[in-house]
């Protein structure tokens with residue numbers, strides 16, 4: 001992961017993770033261990049979904065001849081963000097959903113940001129167990 005500090009586009013957020021970057025609002029936040037672990041969990045989520053999507057898209061390519069290496073990489077990379085957006089839209093539509101804070105990816109990161117050993121013990125796709133919890 002590559003850590004950056006940029007104070008240009010944040011109002012509501014302290015940090016944002018876009019694989020392989022973690023962008024912090026300022027240096028104080030960049031040094032906050034809980035926020036660092038929260039964003040490191042997002043890196044893990046994004047990596048596992050990226051790799052899974054690449055595998056599935058490659059299988060589709062091999063079986064049906066659909067897609068190229070570039071489309072596989074681009075769609076693979078965008079899959080996490082598409083799932084994030086889809087879940088956000090569903091949360092907005094569902095009454096009492098709570099949108100951002102109700103997202104499974106955010107719930108997992110928030111619930112475990114203070115756990116130093118979480119990423120060592122985390123199971124694959126652990127965020128899915130936070131869906132509608």
Ligand SMILES: [Zn+2]
Pocket residue numbers: 038042105106109
């Ligand atoms: Zn987050």
